[in-house]
Amino acid sequence: MPVAMITGGSKGLGRALAGALAEEGWDxxxxxxxxxxxxxxxxELRGRYGTRVVAVPGDVTDAAHREDLVAAAGSLGGLDLLVSNASVLGAEPLVRLDALPLEGLRRALETNVVAALGLVQEALPSLRVSEAGAVVVISSDAAAEPYPTWGGYGASKAALDQLAAVLGEEEPGLRVWAVDPGDMATDLYAAAVPEDVDATRPSPESVVPAFLRLVRERPAGGRYAAPALLEGPTGQGGGAR
Structure with a gap:
């Protein structure tokens, strides 16, 4: 069975993607x-799909925790897909740059960028020997568009996009995709913009088919928008927050 690792996998997009992969037989x-x-x-996933699921609680900014995650994948036979989904905002709710706590920005960069790269570094030996090794990093339109109050979070996602692009060039044997999932009804968005909590947004489950399409079709590495993947031919580009 192929093995996927998903950070931030207990709820939201991570949970939705875990369920879809488990249904297709992934450990x-x-x-x-x-x-x-x-x-x-x-x-729940073990009971519903009969797949092997190893839960490793911890913070991705902790190097020892990242080692534990890769060791857990090794116990299942290796690693074929790494999904870097764990993120923090830097401020809850989001604020303008003139009020953004610098410690919050550091936390966003540490979690969304530094820890993501640290986990990739730890996982690369396993991904390189996989017949279909792939890395997915969760991006945001805030990485490319100047939305007020999204500056710190957007900066961290822009940095993550660049790391993913360079990783794809340096590791031609892997597929490396940065994916903007678009607006979703998640706890992260509710914490970011609580005044919009009652607005109707797509569920995380609704964008999962876009991620499955990448995994199945394995297009060229790059930055993709989930709405575009859902609508037609595989194509790169932007999308919504």
């Missing part, structure tokens, strides 16, 4: 900071 390594919620998710 999973899931990470999240809240152990109880993570174990509940893992237990």
């Amino acid at each position: 999973l390594v899931l990470d999240a900071r809240t152990a109880r919620v993570l174990e509940e998710t893992a237990r």
Whole structure:
């Protein structure tokens, strides 16, 4: 069975993607900071799909935790797909740059960029020997568009996009995709813009087919927008937050 690792896998997009991959027979390594919620998710997936799911609670900014994640994948036979989904905003709710706490920006960069690269570095030996090794990083339109209050988070995602682009050039044997999923009804968005909490947004489950299309068709590495992947021919480009 192929093995996928998903950070931030206990809820939202990570949980939705985990369920879809489990349904297709993937074994999973899931990470999240809240152990109880993570174990509940893992237990549900095991019971529903009969797949192997290893829950590894912790913070991706912790190097020892990243080592534990890769070791867990090794216990399942290796690693074929790494999904870097864990993110923090830097401020909740989001604020203008003139009010953004610098410590919050550091936290966003540490989690969204530094830890993501650290996990890739740890996982590369396993990904390189996979017949279909791939890395997915979750981007945002805020990485490319100047939305007020999204500056710190957007800067971290722009940096992540660039790391993914360079990784794809340096590791031609892998597929490396940065994916902008578009607006979704998630806890992260609710924390970012609580005044919009009642607005109707797509569910994380609605964009999962875009990610599955990448995994199945394995197009060239690059930056993709989930709405475009859902609408027609595989194409790169932007999208919504």
